[in-house]
Amino acid sequence: MTTPPFPTPTAAEIAVVSDQLGRTARGVVGIAARCVCGNPTVVATAPRLDDGSPFPTFYYLTHPAATAAMSTLEAEQVMPELAALLEDEDVASAYLAAHRAYLADRAQFGDVPEIDGVSAGGMPTRVKCLHALAGHALAAGTGVNPIGDAALARAAWSPERCACAHPGAALSAVDAG
Numbered sequence: 001m002t003t004p005p006f007p008t009p010t011a012a013e014i015a016v017v018s019d020q021l022g023r024t025a026r027g028v029v030g031i032a033a034r035c036v037c038g039n040p041t042v043v044a045t046a047p048r049l050d051d052g053s054p055f056p057t058f059y060y061l062t063h064p065a066a067t068a069a070m071s072t073l074e075a076e077q078v079m080p081e082l083a084a085l086l087e088d089e090d091v092a093s094a095y096l097a098a099h100r101a102y103l104a105d106r107a108q109f110g111d112v113p114e115i116d117g118v119s120a121g122g123m124p125t126r127v128k129c130l131h132a133l134a135g136h137a138l139a140a141g142t143g144v145n146p147i148g149d150a151a152l153a154r155a156a157w158s159p160e161r162c163a164c165a166h167p168g169a170a171l172s173a174v175d176a177g
């Protein structure tokens, strides 16, 4: 788990992320979470991409097995169940704090008026995208984003069990870029 500041991503790390996404990774400012093998699972992305477009999802879940696991939970209608957790006052206030922490982390990479106050995944009051919430939970560590934590607890995927196409490729000394 990693929140800013981040070490500059290496060419090998960016190459793994591009492979995970099936397209060239854009605007990556850091590797925010990793598989047990060292490969990225979450990247931090600049709030404004090079082409000028605003990008609210600062913590972006890139690992194919992780994104598939979140899609499965969404298909199984887990989102309404997790949203119901917000009826608890303590969970709701933790979720609001997670929203604020998300914005504070992103603000370190510039202010983007178009997405001012907009975090990701439905925060601070709704549950709209488990990929974004799990991405935040993986980056921030357990105990910051209660809904992201709950989604990860329900998922078949875990960063503790490597399911990478090329385990450890991001740590390769060879410049894969």
Ligand SMILES: [Zn+2]
Residues within 6 Å of the ligand: 035, 036, 037, 038, 039, 161, 162, 163, 164, 167, 168
């Ligand atoms: Zn791995």
